[in-house]
Amino acid sequence: MIxxxxxAWKDRHRSVSGHQSxxxxxxxxxxxxxxxRTGCQWxxxxxxxxxxxxxxxxxAAWRDDGTDQVIHELLRCQVREKAR
Incomplete structure (x- = not known):
């Protein structure tokens, strides 16, 4: 789902050094x-x-550019659909 x-995010943010994660x-x-989920320290x-x-x-990157909100919205919609 996500x-x-x-x-798409990874394609837009290629590594400067050219290596993959x-x-x-x-x-x-x-x-x-x-x-x-756990709230543990990083x-x-x-x-x-x-x-x-x-x-x-x-x-941090996803928080700063809003990707985390897109993921949150997708998952929220999925949960609401399943609850119907």
Whole structure:
């Protein structure tokens, strides 16, 4: 559901150095959702999730450009549709 939004964002924000992320975007999204759901500090994300620096980079970028709101709206609509 949110993959097209994340993919489009990634296409618009290519790495300056030309290298791709060391983590799958799904893992980054899972890490952001985990932090939001649990409220844990960024430094205390579980070791099996991407590093804090990678996770927070995407969180801050999406917060600053509104991508997080687009994702939120998509998920909100999905939940409301299922509740009908």
């Amino acid at each position: 993959e097209p939004v994340v993919t 060391a983590y799958a975007m799904r893992e980054i999204v899972n890490s952001i959702f985990y932090q939001g 430094a205390y994300l579980p070791h099996d999730l991407p590093q804090k620096s990678a996770t927070y980079y995407y969180f």
